[in-house]
Amino acid sequence: MEIIQKSAPHLRKPNANVVRMMRDVVIALLPLVALAIYNHGLTAVWIMLAAILSMVGTEYVYYQISDLVNKEKFKLKNKNFTLYNYSVMVSGVIYGLTIPDATPIMIVIIGGVIAVLLVKLVFGGMGQNIFNVAAFGRAFIALSFGAAVGVANFVDSEVGATVLGALSASPFADITVNYSLMDMFTGIGLPGTIGETSAMLILVGGIYLALRKSFDVFVPLVYVGTVFVLSLAVMVRMDLDWWYPLTHILSGGLLFGAIYMATDPITIPVTRPGRVYFAFGLGVITFVIRLFGQYPEGVVFAILIMNMFVPAIDYPQWARSKFSVRSAIIFTAVVLLTIMAIWVGVTYVG
Amino acid sequence: MIAKTKKISNYKQLKKELPTTRYVDPEYVYINMDTQRCKTCGLWVQEGDYVKLGQIIGEREGGFFKQPVYSTVSGHVEKTVRKLDSSGKEVEFIKIRNDFKDTYDESITDRPESVIAKMTKEEIVEIVKEKALIGLGGAAFPTYIKLDTKEDIHTVVINAVECEPYLSSDYRLIMDHPEQVFKGLQYLMQASGAKQGVVAVKKTKKELVEILEREVERFKDLNIKIAKLADFYPQGWEIETFKGATGIKVPIGELPMKYGILGFNVSTCQSVFEAVKHNLPVVKRYVTVNGDAVNFPQSIRTRVGAQVKDLIRLSDGYKEGIDKVEVIIGGPMMGTSVETDDVVVTPTTTSVLIFENIDYDEEPCVRCGSCIYSCPVDIQPVSIMNAVKRNDKKAIEALEAKKCIECGLCAYVCTSKIHVTDYVRKGKKLIG
Ligand code: SF4
Ligand code: SF4
DSSP: OEEOOOOSOOOOOTTOOHHHHHHHHHHHHHHHHHHHHHHHTHHHHHHHHHHHHHHHHHHHHHHHHHHHHTTOOOOTTOSSOOGGGTHHHHHHHHHHHTSBTTOOHHHHHHHHHHIIIIIIITTTSTTTOSSOHHHHHHHHHHHHHTTTTTOSSSTTOSSSOOHHHHHHHSTTSOGGGTSOHHHHHHOTTOOSBSSSOOHHHHHHHHHHHHHTTOSOTHHHHHHHHHHHHHHHHHHHHHTOOTHHHHHHHHSTTHHHIIIIITTOGGGSOSSHHHHHHHHHHHHHHHHHHHHHSSOSOOHHHHHHHHHHHHHHHTOTTTOOSSOOHHHHHHHHHHHHHHHHHHHHHGGGOO | OOSOOOOOOOTTOOOSSOOEEEEOOOSEEEEESSOSSEEEEEEOOOTTOEEOBTOEEEEEEESSOEEEEEOSSOEEEEEEEEEEOTTSOEEEEEEEEEOSSOOBOTTOOOOOHHHHHTOOHHHHHHHHHHTTOBOTTTTOOBHHHHHTOOSOOOEEEEEOSOOSTTOOHHHHHHHHOHHHHHHHHHHHHHHHTOSEEEEEEETTOHHHHHHHHHHHHHTTTSOEEEEEEOOOTTTTSHHHHHHHHHSOOOOTTSOGGGGTEEEEEHHHHHHHHHHHHHOOOOOEEEEEEEOTTBSSOEEEEEETTOBHHHHHHHTTOBOTTOOEEEEEESOTTTOEEESOSOBBOOTTOOEEEEEEOOOOOOOOOOOOOHHHHHOTTOOOHHHHHHHHHHTOHHHHHHTTGGGOOOOOHHHHHOTTOOOHHHHHHHHHHHHO
């Protein structure tokens, strides 16, 4: 028997581990995958397979090669290779679910390979990436192949007009004439990306993750809350009805992005106040892109933009783990100013 | 996971209610000459000398105070040896062969209550100093210096929270000698002039609360309260205990005395009783022997100067079939792991834990933030870790690494099983 010397603490929390956290995300996404297949049949199967395999495969091949170059033996559990912990799998599933159903498989694969390679692997693997891998892949194929997908509408390049597309074309016309709020909630039979359309199933997954404490529930709450409050301001200003804020929340991947992409811990700030600022920023950017931009959908761009601000939010000189009175006051002021800006700005739309 | 953690899970399935045995008579005792706080020492006896229980055999010197060294048995002095003390440091020990007679030194005499009642602050402080009492919770800070404060004290808080999970030496002490704890508190209140005494315990320990409440009835004329605190970690950390017991928030880095509070560990409090009442130094104490790699976990009443390996032997030794163990002096979250069981029980040894060794696979940090959410002093362990890796002293400073109390929660909760606490310790050293 041998006595081992170690430093305190001598206990480690049993159910805290990366595999559990990432696996939980996959589990939470399964109903969405099922719905995608139910709605889109084989198309969805091929897209999902292409998205997952391109990402997982890229990581696998990359580490095979890098171990060969470094003359190390490839091990499933070597210190960089992170396939076993589901992290790349999570990216793959999320990426797949955000893809419009008319996208050619080749494009899906190219986007997946590029995203994992450029965003994750060259930065040094898991934990080092600045951008959300799935969001990057999605934005990449939208920008590079928008035309190839064959639909004039760049980002939401799917068959038929999406809810947000309709909203973008005529911003303040009641769209519930064409799409009922209930349809948006259940997401059955609605045009859109293959997996983002069912608010109901997205929420079920979110609740599961919240109960398992596998993500930070503050981020989606603040993100969706921000969009809600801003659209509420527009509703009051433009004399619209409740369908307006509800449509914003239920459509166009907001819930999906808020729950699955904006909570990827690796690419968001680490402190609670930092996460609140981050999520607020996401809400504002998303809403502004939807309202003023030419793209009807802003979620993935908002996430990528805010990803860039993470190092600044986490900067040691000012990042704090709790709100101070001062930071709370400043933040409240910023929130009020933003609402005012939207209040004034919305009159210039359309 | 990604949330504040306040409870330490008992996944090692440690027993909480332990039987107590007595092991007050080792054949040899080892008395340490140097301690964490006293680097030099004068020895007053020679090899072969006969010493009595409670006799002064030397004097330690700290930076600003002197401390007599007492024999904890009667018997013959043997050689001085070098051994590990409970903080894992190798220091000089004087070895005394026990003659099992417990012949007390002449100085060990009882004081009648009537005499004690008339004693002034100075007199009590003098006894506490004379008997070399120190913080027995582990801090080892000389008690008399605390007690001698010039500040106006309104409350004496006795910390019986037993901060770390799965220790029960303080529990045992109160169950066995509640009246001694209350007497000790009475003397401490008398010395400090405090109007109020508070004994802080975890409310989950029902038997303790019951016993203490009965004792409150007996000491009716003293203004003593029992504060029942919630069961979370690190509730026994002074600042949390004070907050729970008195409602006063002492800012980190400031002395609680400034806020009128004087805090003592319950063992320290009992040692004050022994010193004032019987004029005894600390000669015995309760040590918890627990863990998943020891056959018979128990609390042991033992002599200061006994050896840890004997306590383990008394607990039927290490479990068969486990090839790697950790031997920890102190609690599972903050205790020191030692490289051998040839360690001596000092007055501050609260417990010995024997854990089966588990090697954790570290993964890259996923920036989940659990360590930040759980840190009781609200600093950012993960950011400090990153700053340490970059060797960025400015950032470490800005992140207030020095506030860390080394509670170990950040490493405990880490999703990636990274030893974050070690990085924070390194950070503290870097900005030293
Ligand atoms: S060890 Fe230090 S940094 Fe880590 S949680 Fe405890 S106080 Fe915070
Ligand atoms: S150090 Fe551990 S607990 Fe802290 S953020 Fe990183 S993975 Fe999470």
